Amino acid sequence: MRLLALIVIALVVGPLLGIVVDRAAGRLRVLPEHRCVSCHEGQGRRSLVPVVNWFQRCQHCERHKGMRYAAVDVLLAGSFGLLGWRFDDLRILVPYLMLSAVLVALSVIDFETHLLPNNVVWPSILTGLFLVLVVSGELGYEQGIYSALFGAGLLGGTLGLLHVVYEPGMGRGDVKLALLLGLFVGWIEPGLIGTVQRILYVMLVAFGSAGLVGLAYNAIRRRRGEIPFGPALAGATMLVVLVSPGLT
Ligand SMILES: [Zn+2]
Known part of the structure; x- marks a missing residue:
């Protein structure tokens, strides 16, 4: 139950973490949305929806796929789950x-x-x-x-x-x-x-x-x-x- 809760939390935190990444990399301007790694164009609000954004493609350059979001979410869910198992x-x-x-x-x-x-x-x-x-x-x-x-x-x-x-x-x-x-x-x-x-x-x-x-x-x-x-x-x-x- 606790592991499940942690994984759900990770999936919610993942897209927010993506914003931190975009901002730190200088790609974020005003709106809270993800920016394309390749052409830096905004990806819309849908890019913030957990799991849905894994399947998103950049509409401007077609080069960027949602793999980055999936990688962040999977890494995060994996480490949250393992830490939940490690610490009581x-x-x-x-x-x-x-x-x-x-x-x-x-x-x-x-x-x-x-x-x-x-x-x-x-x-x-x-x-x-x-x-x-x-x-x-x-x-x-x-x-x-x-x-x-x-x-x-x-x-x-x-x-x-x-x-x-x-x-x-x-x-x-x-x-x-x-x-x-x-x-x-x-x-x-x-x-x-x-x-x-x-x-x-x-x-x-x-x-x-x-x-x-x-x-x-x-x-x-x-x-x-x-x-x-x-x-x-x-x-x-x-x-x-x-x-x-x-x-x-
Ligand atoms: Zn692009």
Whole structure:
């Protein structure tokens, strides 16, 4: 029942998230409607109706199909469902639902524009920090605050160092995203050593999967292309959150 409710919520949130994506990518003007990824023309109010918009095609250029909406909705419903299975306490579930919605939006934006815009990343970091502080206070989970801050510093610091050493490979947006991810990876269980371990897993999975996708992409396209790193980091974080013991 709860899983079903979460999936329905995901399908409603999906189109709204699409607006965030369009706005961040600079495609949205005034009306709340989706814009074509290809020609930037408005797609009408129908583009906001869940599931119906999966089958929509751009009437101006015919190139854009509803695949993007379907991908967002399926990713969101999948992660909401898995998080609902992972966390029992609603007070813990809600912050992680927020995280996953932000990560889906940022992954799509990074994929389409190769950018992780400040106007999405910074508000998410502040909201995440606020939720971690409030919920930890509510649960009497003070140690969780320390490991959350430590996690943010560790992942953000490590990627920040990589950014300084090798800028073309590690963008500044990735470093900011790492602050948000480290916060939630650290929060899940108290203790510094466990947090170091979880952050290491996130980096291993992220670099490993990005490397494999990059190799496959270059092999297929027969040329070197830039693969956005944000989606790999986001996916690795969700995986580590789902399999880590700790908060339930
Ligand atoms: Zn179009």
